[in-house]
Amino acid sequence: MTAAKLIEVRDLKVHxxxxxGALMSREVALKAVDxxxxxxxxxxxxxxxxxxxxxxxxxxxxxxxxxxxTAGEVIxxxxxxxxxxxxxxxxxxxxxxxVFQDPLAALDPRMTVGEIVGEPFDTFxxxxxxxxxxxxxxxxxxxxxxxxxxxxxxPHEFSxxxxxxxxxxxxxxxxxxxxxxxxxxxxLDVSIQAQIVNLLMRLQREFNLSLILISHDxxxxxxxxxxxxxxxxxxxxxxxxxxxxYGGARHPYTQALISAVPIxxxxxxxxxxxxxxxxxxxxxxxxxxxxxxxxxxxxxxALCAEVAPPEDRVSESHRVFCHHWRE
Numbered sequence: 628m629t630a631a632k633l634i635e636v637r638d639l640k641v642h643x644x645x646x647x648g649a650l651m652s653r654e655v656a657l658k659a660v661d662x663x664x665x666x667x668x669x670x671x672x673x674x675x676x677x678x679x680x681x682x683x684x685x686x687x688x689x690x691x692x693x694x695x696x697t698a699g700e701v702i703x704x705x706x707x708x709x710x711x712x713x714x715x716x717x718x719x720x721x722x723x724x725x726v727f728q729d730p731l732a733a734l735d736p737r738m739t740v741g742e743i744v745g746e747p748f749d750t751f752x753x754x755x756x757x758x759x760x761x762x763x764x765x766x767x768x769x770x771x772x773x774x775x776x777x778x779x780x781x782p783h784e785f786s787x788x789x790x791x792x793x794x795x796x797x798x799x800x801x802x803x804x805x806x807x808x809x810x811x812x813x814x815l816d817v818s819i820q821a822q823i824v825n826l827l828m829r830l831q832r833e834f835n836l837s838l839i840l841i842s843h844d845x846x847x848x849x850x851x852x853x854x855x856x857x858x859x860x861x862x863x864x865x866x867x868x869x870x871x872x873y874g875g876a877r878h879p880y881t882q883a884l885i886s887a888v889p890i891x892x893x894x895x896x897x898x899x900x901x902x903x904x905x906x907x908x909x910x911x912x913x914x915x916x917x918x919x920x921x922x923x924x925x926x927x928x929a930l931c932a933e934v935a936p937p938e939d940r941v942s943e944s945h946r947v948f949c950h951h952w953r954e
Contacts, residue, residue: 633837634667639699641689659685661861672838674852682861683841687807691723721751724798728810730790734782741778744796771796788819807839845888857881860919867945877952926951
């Protein structure tokens with residue numbers, strides 16, 4: 628992992644106009660992502676965590692410009708991409724890929740595995756000879772742990788874990804620099820989850836690949852990530868290295884998420900301290916004033932209702948957005 632920046636995200640916002648109310652007569656802004664900033668180095672994994680509805684998937688898609696951002700900048704290898712046209716983005720697409728949550732739904736049931744994995748060649752390398760294309764597809768299928776002889780089978784003939792391996796092979800076939808993994812193991816059995824996580828880590832080492840891993844499972848994030856970003860209603864609550872976050876989380880929301888992660892040892896699990904969150908996630912259509920987390924926070928004061936917490940640095944690599952993180 629190097630200090631160079633593969634991608635830099637500056638104050639990224641994705642807002643949607645949504646009609647609501649009686650007869651859909653009122654239009655309100657849904658702030659799915661509201662001012663997120665981070666950097667990602669070559670060969671690094673950034674874990675993005677938070678409850679469902681906090682904007683994790685929207686953030687991942689906005690970084691890839693699959694969703695147009697409302698404001699902010701995404702800088703790819705020193706080049707801002709938010710104003711690029713579809714034609715200007717096309718050459719960059721081969722270096723930016725995505726792996727989806729539902730492995731079977733992400734694969735075209737009418738195409739064979741060989742056609743699915745080799746499909747990116749149609750766009751980026753149409754003149755590639757058939758023999759070389761077939762060899763590359765078989766090589767990549769083998770790298771993700773499947774038999775090269777499976778190229779003529781269809782997705783419905785595979786298990787969920789195998790389908791996810793096919794999706795990873797398709798994302799990897801052009802040797803990209805970045806893959807956004809959107810809940811890549813949440814639909815899989817626990818034993819298969821470990822295999823897919825180990826596969827991603829092996830491919831990252833082999834190809835110096837950068838990953839943005841979106842997940843609600845903090846144990847998976849801890850295993851694979853170098854840094855972790857915690858989202859709540861579209862805003863960053865805390866961002867730090869893996870060891871700093873899991874060993875010394877400062878935001879009460881992060882602390883609650885970590886305390887909910889089960890420990891394999893039954894005695895330690897039964898006796899560990901728990902920080903329970905009060906209430907439910909507020910409606911994104913009517914977010915709380917000031918600090919978004921204040922309605923569920925045990926440390927909330929009048930200041931939290933009036934002023935959104937600014938960025939505060941715990942260390943050079945550890946940022947937190949909380950008025951009372953020192954308490």
